[in-house]
Amino acid sequence: MPKKSIKFFHGTELVELSNVGPSETILDYLRLRMHLTGTKEGCGEGDCGACTVAIGQLHEGKVAYQPVNSCIQLLGSLDGKELVTVEDLASPSGKLHPVQSAMVENHGSQCGFCTPGFIMSLFVLQQEGTNPDRNEINNALAGNLCRCTGYRPIIDAAKQVCNEPVIERPAALFALLEKNQDTFIGDETSFFASPSTQSALATLYHEHQDATLVAGATDVGLWITKQLRPLPKVIYLGAVKSLKxxxxxxxxxxxxxxxxxxxxxxxxxxxxxxxxxxxxxxxxxxxxxxxxxxxxxxxxxxxxxxxxxxxxxxxxxxxxxxxxxxxxxxxxxxxxxxxxxxxxxxxxxxxxxxxxxxxxxxxxxxxxxxxxxxxxxxxxxxxxxxxxxxxxxxxxxxxxxxxxxxxxxxxxxxxxxxxxxxxxxxxxxxxxxxxxxxxxxxxxxxxxxxxxxxxxxxxxxxxxxxxxxxxxxxxxxxxxxxxxxx
Ligand SMILES: Cc1cc2nc3c(=O)[nH]c(=O)nc-3n(C[C@H](O)[C@H](O)[C@H](O)COP(=O)(O)OP(=O)(O)OC[C@H]3O[C@@H](n4cnc5c(N)ncnc54)[C@H](O)[C@@H]3O)c2cc1C
Ligand code: FES
Ligand code: FES
CATH class of the missing domain: 3.30.465.10 (Uridine Diphospho-n-acetylenolpyruvylglucosamine Reductase; domain 3)
Known part of the structure; x- marks a missing residue:
């Protein structure tokens, strides 16, 4: 039987959700459900990076992070992963994360609307621990737009923070998340489904030929946010290992x-x-x-x-x-x-x-x-x-x-x-x-x-x-x- 919920880490919390809308985005979950408004909505189509969050996954025994545009990522795609938002970086006592301190020290923010997105892209870059040069920093920030500060102070902040040691995030927690299991949340008329094998995918798609297949959602996400297209049945392909x-x-x-x-x-x-x-x-x-x-x-x-x-x-x-x-x-x-x-x-x-x-x-x-x-x-x-x-x-x-x-x-x-x-x-x-x-x-x-x-x-x-x-x-x-x- 497929499981009827998704589980992911958000900050230090293990979150289990059994109500996941087929086309609900991570950004809507954060801002509308959780009232975590640090993550901003700018363009709503993957262009500006204001909504960037970091997604962690286990890779060779370590947690590897990637920046994603939460405005066009499906909430259901978080299953088995770690979500890190700008609210999760400072310590509980209020001490800023080194990325945040570097942005303050280098005057990397003016109106601040783009800042959470830049912070999250820089967080991922710093976690990679590669001591990037100017070209690599530009490449890492090409998906984040700033309309008032100018990029030089932000790049200076990046150079500063990427010289600092990486604080590795605990990988052991991932053992608490289920793997290799099909997910089906909803009913026959409206669902978010995430098969884990090609045979489960083929069977489900045969039964629901009107469903929308979603891989990275960098196209489909825009059908949701820009065309306001109802997508009652979603089959997410990201958990099918053999497709990778x-x-x-x-x-x-x-x-x-x-x-x-x-x-x-x-x-x-x-x-x-x-x-x-x-x-x-x-x-x-x-x-x-x-x-x-x-x-x-x-x-x-x-x-x-x-x-x-x-x-x-x-x-x-x-x-x-x-x-x-x-x-x-x-x-x-x-x-x-x-x-x-x-x-x-x-x-x-x-x-x-x-x-x-x-x-x-x-x-x-x-x-x-x-x-x-x-x-x-x-x-x-x-x-x-x-x-x-x-x-x-x-x-x-x-x-x-x-x-x-x-x-x-x-x-x-x-x-x-x-x-x-x-x-x-x-x-x-x-x-x-x-x-x-x-x-x-x-x-x-x-x-x-x-x-x-x-x-x-x-x-x-x-x-x-x-x-x-x-x-x-x-x-x-x-x-x-x-x-x-x-
Ligand atoms: C900001 C931004 C910049 C972009 N820049 C570029 C660019 O420079 N060049 C470029 O070519 N594209 C670009 N794109 C478009 C998009 O990123 C690509 O087309 C991307 O490869 C789509 O892949 P996806 O996994 O996100 O597809 P999805 O959005 O998940 O799906 C796209 C379509 O393919 C179908 N689909 C997905 N996987 C399968 C499958 N295995 N079998 C059958 N159907 C499937 C879906 O049902 C849907 O119809 C950009 C998009 C954004 C938002
Ligand atoms: S809001 Fe612009 S990329 Fe998401
Ligand atoms: S600080 Fe205003 S958009 Fe970047």
């Missing part, structure tokens, strides 16, 4: 659909640095802590960052239901805008990404107005198989150029057999992008800009691979900061 597996199988990197960006980053970076660079620019640390690769694929967005890169790498996805499983090429998953090849009782189980062979070259580029926290105007992923300078196979996938992420079939055909050094021939082939795509025209970019940029990116990839340029402008360095790298 990551493995190398012969010539493939295989990842469960529930793997977060933060978990995937080192593996994708190892596959090709361009993958790592794009992932480091997805949302913010808060978004990457919970947002999943599976959610990015399944949401069907034409401007998601992962699909063009994964399509270029010939990725296959595995879809499962109570009836069994099937694998399809990722490009075939996207039928048209808002329509994916997914049966009502099916879910995305895993992604199989081909490792690069010695004769293959990969490039990926994200074009957006801001470096951090911005959705792409255009996303491009290229994979070329090259023998004796000739293109034997070309996969050129784009996001932002059509209603779905798509391969540029005519352009690819024209590239076959061309020498990687023949710039003129590539320029002619790039003209065919206008036949492959009728790009959208919206506030992120005009159709003409998208088309011109797509051509430029293809030619840039050629020039880089041909070794004609070694300047890759506005790359991120290994810590996520933009650089003009050689």
């Amino acid at each position: 597996n990551i493995a190398i199988e012969i010539a493939d990197l295989v990842m469960g659909a529930g793997v977060t960006y933060a978990q995937a980053l080192p593996h994708l970076d190892a596959l090709h640095p361009d993958l790592g660079q794009v992932v480091r620019r997805i949302g913010s640390k808060q978004v990457r802590a919970v947002g999943t690769i599976g959610g990015n694929i399944a949401n069907g967005s034409p401007i998601g960052d992962m699909p063009p890169m994964l399509i270029a790498l010939s990725s296959q996805i595995e879809l499962r239901s109570i009836e069994g499983k099937r694998s399809i090429a990722l490009e075939d998953f996207y039928i048209e805008y808002g329509k994916q090849d997914l049966k009502p009782n099916e879910y995305l189980a895993q992604i199989r990404i081909s490792l690069l062979q010695a004769n293959q070259q990969f490039r990926a580029y994200k074009i957006s107005k801001r470096f951090d926290q911005d959705i792409s105007a255009i996303m491009a992923g290229f994979c070329f198989t090259i023998e004796n300078d000739a293109i034997m196979n070309a996969r050129c996938a784009f996001g932002g150029m059509a209603g779905t992420p798509m391969l540029a079939h005519k352009t690819q055909a024209a590239l076959m057999g061309l020498s990687i050094k023949d710039e003129t021939a590539w320029q002619q082939a790039a003209q065919l992008l206008a036949q492959d795509f009728t790009p959208m025209d919206d506030m992120r970019a005009s159709a003409q800009y998208r088309l011109n940029t797509a051509k430029a990116l293809l030619l840039k990839a050629r020039a880089e691979i041909a070794g004609e340029t070694n300047t890759r402008i506005l790359q991120a360095d290994s810590k996520g900061a933009p650089t003009h790298a050689q």
Whole structure:
């Protein structure tokens, strides 16, 4: 029988809740139920970081913390974890936590609205105990906006506190929390459910095909807070362990659909640095802590960052239901805008990404107005198989150029057999992008800009691979900061 409550630590308290609304957020729980108003609501959509709280989980015998945007995180997702809010940091006698003292000493707060969010992001950074440099601090704070203090004093506070010793939090308490158990809170018409295995997930989803699957909730959270969509039945995927597996199988990197960006980053970076660079620019640390690769694929967005890169790498996805499983090429998953090849009782189980062979070259580029926290105007992923300078196979996938992420079939055909050094021939082939795509025209970019940029990116990839340029402008360095790298 599934359990009918969730349990988590909040501060020193073990909290057990048997009344958890399917779409109740952590922020609403804190502010409306518990009247803990230290955690602020700014944008309500994961952009400003004012609502940041820290979530602790056991990792290799220690408590590891991640910052999350509580405005778009489901309360039910706290099961088995520790919640730390700004109220929990000072000692009972009122002595400030070192992070708080550092913010006071460095004048890191004016109106104070953003401050609890910054404090919690800095708390997580300090707990990581890595003695971060300026780039790493910027990266950790990219999801926290301040409109009055200016960032320098806050970064000074970060530098000061991250030099101080970490006070480790007790891991033994986690033994009091149940693990590997299904949860079902509610009734047949309205519930929050959290299966712990894929078979329980498949059965539950088969019985409730009108339920909403929720992984990191970095998309679904906005349906709740911005679209005010009623979500009476929620199946949370975060407790299904096998959806978090990551493995190398012969010539493939295989990842469960529930793997977060933060978990995937080192593996994708190892596959090709361009993958790592794009992932480091997805949302913010808060978004990457919970947002999943599976959610990015399944949401069907034409401007998601992962699909063009994964399509270029010939990725296959595995879809499962109570009836069994099937694998399809990722490009075939996207039928048209808002329509994916997914049966009502099916879910995305895993992604199989081909490792690069010695004769293959990969490039990926994200074009957006801001470096951090911005959705792409255009996303491009290229994979070329090259023998004796000739293109034997070309996969050129784009996001932002059509209603779905798509391969540029005519352009690819024209590239076959061309020498990687023949710039003129590539320029002619790039003209065919206008036949492959009728790009959208919206506030992120005009159709003409998208088309011109797509051509430029293809030619840039050629020039880089041909070794004609070694300047890759506005790359991120290994810590996520933009650089003009050689
Ligand atoms: C502030 C902010 C910044 C962002 N920046 C970026 C960005 O830079 N680039 C980018 O691409 N995206 C960005 N996003 C969008 C979002 O973070 C990603 O699309 C993310 O990967 C979604 O994953 P999730 O786990 O949070 O999905 P969820 O919100 O949990 O789910 C998204 C959709 O996928 C479905 N779903 C999830 N998992 C499965 C599964 N296993 N099987 C079937 N269906 C499933 C859900 O039902 C839902 O329809 C941003 C979002 C926010 C809030
Ligand atoms: S309130 Fe802005 S990120 Fe949550
Ligand atoms: S101190 Fe006012 S928004 Fe940061």
